Amino acid sequence: MLNFNPQLIIPELYMVALLAVLFVQSISDSLKDKIQWVPFAALLGAVLAFFSPTGVEYMFYESYRIDGLSQFFKTIIFLGLAICAANALRVGSLGKANRADYFFFMYISAFGLLLLSSTVELFTIYISLELASFALYILLPFRNKDPRAVEAAIKYVLFGAVATAIGLYGISYILAAQHTTYINELLTLDWSFANQPMALIGLTMFLLAFLYKLALFPFHFWAPDVYQGASNETAAFAATLPKVGAIVIMVRLMAFNPGMEVKTILAIFAAISMTFGNLVALVQKDVKRLLGYSSVAHAGFIIMGLVAGGAYGLAAASYYALVYMVMNLTLFWIITRISQDGRNVYISDLRGLYSSSPILAFVLAVSAFALVGLPPTAGFIGKLFLFNSAWDAGFYWLVIVAVINTAIAIFYYLNLVRHAYTLDEVVPSRITLSPVGASIAVILALGVLYLGVMPQNIFDFLVQASQGILS
Numbered sequence: 001m002l003n004f005n006p007q008l009i010i011p012e013l014y015m016v017a018l019l020a021v022l023f024v025q026s027i028s029d030s031l032k033d034k035i036q037w038v039p040f041a042a043l044l045g046a047v048l049a050f051f052s053p054t055g056v057e058y059m060f061y062e063s064y065r066i067d068g069l070s071q072f073f074k075t076i077i078f079l080g081l082a083i084c085a086a087n088a089l090r091v092g093s094l095g096k097a098n099r100a101d102y103f104f105f106m107y108i109s110a111f112g113l114l115l116l117s118s119t120v121e122l123f124t125i126y127i128s129l130e131l132a133s134f135a136l137y138i139l140l141p142f143r144n145k146d147p148r149a150v151e152a153a154i155k156y157v158l159f160g161a162v163a164t165a166i167g168l169y170g171i172s173y174i175l176a177a178q179h180t181t182y183i184n185e186l187l188t189l190d191w192s193f194a195n196q197p198m199a200l201i202g203l204t205m206f207l208l209a210f211l212y213k214l215a216l217f218p219f220h221f222w223a224p225d226v227y228q229g230a231s232n233e234t235a236a237f238a239a240t241l242p243k244v245g246a247i248v249i250m251v252r253l254m255a256f257n258p259g260m261e262v263k264t265i266l267a268i269f270a271a272i273s274m275t276f277g278n279l280v281a282l283v284q285k286d287v288k289r290l291l292g293y294s295s296v297a298h299a300g301f302i303i304m305g306l307v308a309g310g311a312y313g314l315a316a317a318s319y320y321a322l323v324y325m326v327m328n329l330t331l332f333w334i335i336t337r338i339s340q341d342g343r344n345v346y347i348s349d350l351r352g353l354y355s356s357s358p359i360l361a362f363v364l365a366v367s368a369f370a371l372v373g374l375p376p377t378a379g380f381i382g383k384l385f386l387f388n389s390a391w392d393a394g395f396y397w398l399v400i401v402a403v404i405n406t407a408i409a410i411f412y413y414l415n416l417v418r419h420a421y422t423l424d425e426v427v428p429s430r431i432t433l434s435p436v437g438a439s440i441a442v443i444l445a446l447g448v449l450y451l452g453v454m455p456q457n458i459f460d461f462l463v464q465a466s467q468g469i470l471s
Contacts, residue, residue, distance in 0.1 A: 002059070002060060002061060003057075003058060003059050003060070003061075004059060004060070004165075004276070005057070005059065008051070008052075008053060008057050008059060008066045008068075009059070009064075009066070010052055010236075011045055011048050011049040011052060011071075011074050011078065011114060012111070012114055012115070013470050014044075014045055014048055015045060015107065015110070015111045015114060016111070018041050018042075018045070018107055019104065019107055019108060019111060020417050021438070022035075022038075022100055022103055022104040023104060025100035025104075026100040026101045026104050027432075030099045031100065032099055032101075032378050033100070034100075034318070035089070035099050035100055035103055035212075036089065038085045038089075038103050038107075038358050039082050039083075039085040039086035039089065040082075040105075040195060040212050042078050042079075042081040042082035043078070043079070043082040044079035044088050045082075046075050046076075046079040046082060047080070048078075049071055049074040049077075049078050050071075050075045050417075050456075051275055052066075052071050052074070053066065053071075053362050054066075054067060054068040054071050054465075055067070056313050056468060058120075060124075062121075062182060062184070063119060063120060063121035063124045064118050064119060064120065064124070064346075064391060065118055065119075065120040065184075066118060067228065067252065067465060067468055068365070068391055068461060068462075068465030069117075069248065069252075069318065069430055069461075069462075069465040069466065069469060070117040070118040070180025070248070070462060070469070071246075072318065072461070073117040073247075073248045073318075073321070074114050074117050074118075075119065076244060076322050077110055077113050077114055077241060077244055077245070078110075078114075079325075079407050080240055080241050080244065080325050080329060081106070081107070081116035081241065083236075083239070083329045083333070083440075083444070084106065084233070084236055084237040084329070085103065085106065087233050087236055087329075087332065087333060088102065088103070088106070088233040088234075088236075088237075088284075088422075090233070090336065094309070102139065102142055104134045105136075105138045105139050106135070106139060106237060108131065108135035109131075109132045109133075109134075109135035109136045109139065109237075109241070109242075110129050110132075110241060110303065111131065112129065112130075112131030112132025112133070112135065112158040112243035112245070112405060113128075113132050113241055113242065113244065115128035115131065115132075116128045116129060116132065116245040116248060117245070117248050118357035120182065120183040120184060121182050121183065122171045122174065122175075122181040122182075123171065123181055123205065125249055126164070126167065126168055126171065126209075129164065129210075129213075129245070129344060130164065130210065131251075132242060132245055133160055133164070133242075135168045136156070136157065136237075136238060136242065136373070137153060137160070139234050139237070139238070139406060140152050140153035140156055140229070140230050140234060140238065141153040141410065142231060142234060148229035149229050149230055149231065149271070150229075151225065151229055152222075152225050152226040152228070152230050153226075153229075153243075155221070155222050155226065155235040156222050156226050156238075158213065159221060159222045160212065160338070163209045163211075163212035163213075163219065164209050165208065166205050166208050166384065167205060167206045167207075167208055167209030167210075168209075169205055170201075170203065170204065170205025170206035170207075171202065171206055172202070173198050173199065173201055173202025173205065174186070174199055174203060174206065175202075176202075176204065177196055177199035178196070178197060178199050179406045183252055183253070183255075186256060186391065187255060187256060189250060191203070191256050191257065191258045191259055192259050193259060193261050193262075195379050200258060200259065200261070200262065203253065203256065203258055203262070204262060206253070206264075207250065207253060210246040210249050210250050210253075211269075211299075212244075213242050213243060213245065214246045214247070214250070214297050214299045214302065214303075214438065215243070215245055215292075215295050215296050216270070216273050216296070216299040216300065216303060217272045217273035217276050217277070217296060217299075217300070218269070218272075218386040219223065219268055220276075220277070220295075220299070223292040223293070223295055223296060224289045224292030224293055225292075226238060226292070227239060227288040227289060227291055227292035227295075227354055228286055228288050228289040228292065228344065231464055232288070232295070232332065232335050232336045232339055232342065232344070232345075233336055234252060235288055235332065236328070236329060236332035236333075236335075236336070239291065239292075239295060239328055239332065240324070240325045240329055240332075241325070241330050243295070243299075243320050243321070243324065243325075243371060244325055247302060247317060247318065247321040248253075248321070250306055250317075251306065251314045251317055251318055251466070251469070252306075252469060254306045254314065255309075255314065255466075255469050257309055258346075259369060263307040263309070264307075266303050266306065267303070267304075267307045267398050268302070268309050269302075270299075270300040270302075270303035270304060270307070271300065271397075271398055271401045271402075273297065273300035273302035273303070273351065274297045274298075274401060274402060274405040275297075275299065275401070275405055276296060277293045277294060277295070277296030277297030277298075277299075277300070278293075278294075278297045278405050278408040278409050278412075279408065280293045280296075281293035281294050281297065281369040281409075281412050282408070282411060282412050284347075284412070285346050285347055285348070286344055286345075286346055286347075287335060287344075287345045287346065287347060287349075287350075287416070288335065288344060288345070289329065290347070290412060291328065291332075294371065294409070294413075295328075296414075297372075297405060297409065298324055300402070300405075301383060301386055301402060302317050302320055302321070302324070302386075304316075304317075304336075304386045304387070304389065304390040304395070304398060304399075304402060305317030305318075305320065305386045305389050305390070307390070307393070307395060307398075308386075308389035308390045308392065308393035308395065309393065310389070310393070310466075310470070311463050311464075311466040311467040311470060312385075312388070312392070312463060312466075313389035313390070313393060314387070314462075314466040314469075314470075315385070315459060315462035315463040315465070315466045316382075316385035316386045316389045316459075317386070318462045318465075318466070319382055319385055319455065319458065319459050319462055320382040320383075320385070320386060322451065322458070323370075323378040323379060323381075323382035323451055324382075326378060326444065326448055326451060327367055327370045327371050327377075327378060327379055327448060328367075328371075328448050329444065330363060330366070330367040330370075330441075330444040330445060330447075330448055331364070331367040331368070331371070333363070333440065333441055333444055334360050334363055334364045334367065334441065337360055337431065337433060337437055337441070338353070338360065338431060340431070342434065348413065349421055350364070350416055350419040350420045351420075352418050352420075353419070353421075353431075354420055354421050357431040357433055359433065359438050359441060359442065360431065360433065360441065360444035361420045361421060362402060362445065363441045363442065363444065363445040364416060364417065364420055365417045365420065365421070365444070366445040366448050366449065367418050367444075367448060368413045368414060368416050370448045370452070371409070371414075372399050372406065372409050372413045372414065373406050374411070375452065376449060376452045376453050377448055377449060377451075377452040378419075378447075378448045378449070378451035378452040378455075379452070380452055381447075381451070381452045381455045382451075382455075383402070383406065384454070385455075385459065386402070387399050387403070387406035390402070
């Protein structure tokens with residue numbers, strides 16, 4: 001049955017209203033640059049999603065599920081969108097003519113991610129993924145007079161088209177073998193390679209579309225180039241929110257418990273992804289390109305929780321999605337504040353940051369420590385949950401590889417802090433930092449610390465939500 005209940009989808013309906021307002025602004029010459037309200041609107045959306053019902057309900061012929069997991073991811077998508085929108089208010093390369101258009105497409109992409117949080121039918125998941133992706137294809141070239149932005153967009157489109165085509169082809173295999181595309185029905189079926197090889201191959205192909213979004217090796221080729229080519233503000237969005245959408249779907253799909261064959265393959269790719277990403281990041285000079293290879297490594301950490309499975313493993317992956325988003329948005333906030341003219345920031349540009357802006361240097365240190373995984377930051381507790389889940393599942397070798405890679409990551413993350421605190425500026429300057437920009441930077445840093453010190457309530461909620469999808 002359709003079972004349409006507007007009270008269950010208030011965050012989605014609210015986003016539709018925001019898109020309608022942005023569309024009107026985009027076609028009105030006098031309203032194109034009146035977009036100061038956009039971050040506050042997204043923040044209100046996070047509040048609405050946070051207080052939305054978390055009981056299990058189905059809508060739209062059982063293709064749309066409202067539960068604790070979906071509402072958690074909708075909350076953090078709105079929260080990340082608010083930070084990205086606040087960051088993008090200062091995009092100088094857009095001009096007044098494109099400002100409303102820019103936010104319109106950003107919000108369309110976020111709307112697709114909201115739908116991904118609740119979709120539990122494979123074709124609906126595919127459509128939601130494409131809605132989020134196509135809007136992002138348009139966002140990436142928004143960087144005037146810089147051919148790298150166009151190159152980044154072309155690479156993202158080409159790799160994305162191939163990945164989603166393979167994913168759609170995988171759905172046909174699943175449908176042919178299991179005769180259904182509804183996740184709640186697929187959960188009750190056999191997924192062993194011995195009995196259902198076609199279904200398992202189809203599931204692997206479908207997962208590829210989301211491994212691409214996650215930038216897991218060997219589907220990572222786009223990430224460094226897209227991060228480097230896109231504007232700083234667009235890169236902040238592309239580096240975080242699409243990955244959150246990919247994680248929520250992979251959490252639901254890995255609830256299938258596809259068998260040790262698929263888990264072992266994913267674990268091997270996770271280990272390679274960590275190692276490759278960290279080793280290549282060691283030699284990067286562009287901070288955004290460094291973060292691109294860093295994201296390849298972090299994708300490997302997230303896969304640890306997914307292959308571990310169970311309520312604890314899926315909760316660990318979900319919690320790390322929140323941690324990853326906050327850590328990266330904090331560092332991207334610093335990048336955009338340092339880059340007054342929108343250019344890319346190199347590691348050498350961080351020299352003497354403590355002298356020119358002590359606040360930015362402090363927040364940079366907090367985010368770098370978190371990305372490494374040092375206590376008492378969110379990165380430490382997030383990785384601890386992932387390590388525990390993988391160890392309890394018997395993936396001892398993967399935990400050892402992850403610990404070694406955490407040690408490797410110390411060198412390039414703390415190199416950022418070393419430049420900021422111990423080296424003198426080449427050309428002494430003073431960074432202009434508004435009170436609002438400084439306040440948001442401090443709030444983000446405190447958020448990183450809070451998630452590391454007080455994780456239990458959120459994590460317990462995620463364990464319960466994961467048990468709900470497993471049952």
